[in-house]
Amino acid sequence: MSFEQIGRRGFIKITAAAGGTLFLGGLTACSQDGGGSGGGKAGYSGDVAITGLASLIHSAPFFIAQSEGYYEEEGLTLEHIQFPGGLDTVRGIESGIGFGTSSTIPVFIAAEKGMDVRIFGNVYTAASVDFIALPGSPITSIEDVRGKKVAVSTPGSNSSYFADRTLRAAGIIPGKDVELISVGSASDSWTAVSQNVVDVAWTASPLSEKIASESGAKVIWRSRDYVKDWSDTCLVATGSFIDENTDALKGWGRALKKAMDLITNDLEKAAEVYGKAIGYKPEVALEALKNSQNFYSLDFTDAQLAAVVAAGKEQGQITKEPDMDAIVMRNFLS
Structure with missing residues (x-):
């Protein structure tokens, strides 16, 4: 054609x-x-x-x-x-x-x-990237991710950048205190946390609210909580x-x-x-x-x-x- x-x-x-x-x-x-x-x-x-x-x-x-x-x-x-x-x-x-x-x-x-x-x-x-966990997860704040795994999209992506930046702002060092795992899209990230491959998934609104409404998932932190400008x-x-x-x-x-x-x-x-x-x-x-x-x-x-x-x-x-x-x-x- x-x-x-x-x-x-x-x-x-x-x-x-x-x-x-x-x-x-x-x-x-x-x-x-x-x-x-x-x-x-x-x-x-x-x-x-x-x-x-x-x-x-x-x-x-x-x-x-x-x-x-x-x-x-x-x-x-x-x-x-x-x-x-x-x-x-x-x-x-x-x-x-x-x-x-x-x-x-x-x-x-x-x-x-x-x-x-x-x-x-x-x-x-x-900053539009959010981080969420399963409703029954013991993780309730960014401080609780020490020793855990956090899903991001790919190296160099917005989700990777904001995961690194917000964690460091909270005094948590990626690669030392927490592991960042590249899993792909926000949907892939939620699948990974649902299957216990990771402990926290990255996502973005309005998907954050949709997942929370349908599954009871909880937003642990939002990038904008740490990035003000x-x-x-x-x-x-x-x-x-x-x-x-x-x-x-x-x-x-x-x-x-x-x-x-x-x-x-x-x-x-x-x-x-x-x-x-x-x-x-x-x-x-x-x-x-x-x-x-x-x-x-x-x-x-x-x-x-x-x-x-x-x-x-x-x-x-x-x-x-x-x-x-x-x-x-x-x-x-x-």
Whole structure:
């Protein structure tokens, strides 16, 4: 089957679902009067790349903005395209989609590698990795993991980084006081703890709340309890896309701000919309959003950006000081 037969959007969906890398050359989304720098309605139609769309709590404003008609109010017709990881998302954005939301560290990695990407808004401002145990486990706090096994995804992953960082913050040394075991995804991690391969599993909201609701599992600690300044995910676009679709991106920001305001001001309604979108029970979605209600923002702080860069350097992913003014457009959505 040729690319022409399946179309650009179908090709993106297939590649993103497979976790592959996109190389689409100069292809762009369909846009009707999306450019310019004025303040009018965008009139834009196309795809938007989202990291971990259905599996991570940061995506709630995107589902809400779409379901509640906030996109439509801004003249936007957008189709969310899910990517499995931050670097995959950034590559998809840089290779043809043009804009989306990604984990923040990968944007700095991509910029260092010469990719034409810019950050123009924050999204989720808390470290998103949680650690859970079986309901009958004797482990009730991070202090209880001494001599135990903690599941992480893979070396170099967010779960591995936050396990190491939070344990050390609690005075527990991985490799000496506790063993970190690479097991794969959050679902694989829960399987490992359920089969007594490990004592504590890594996970992330809303899966944390779903597992707790269905099995009685208990959250032992959350990374955000130890990491106070953070930007977990952000809004990203290529420089050329920003130049050509300024109004569309500002309209997208306004739509997302309305969704974030709904989470702040009417949590039950927001949870109902979000739960329906991801197929979760309303009470589970409500608990997940309640736990994250204070961590949605389009604004950055210097401390958040510094923390992300420091984490990237610590892991060897960022090798030099980034040009913040060239990468981060702090006032774009103001």
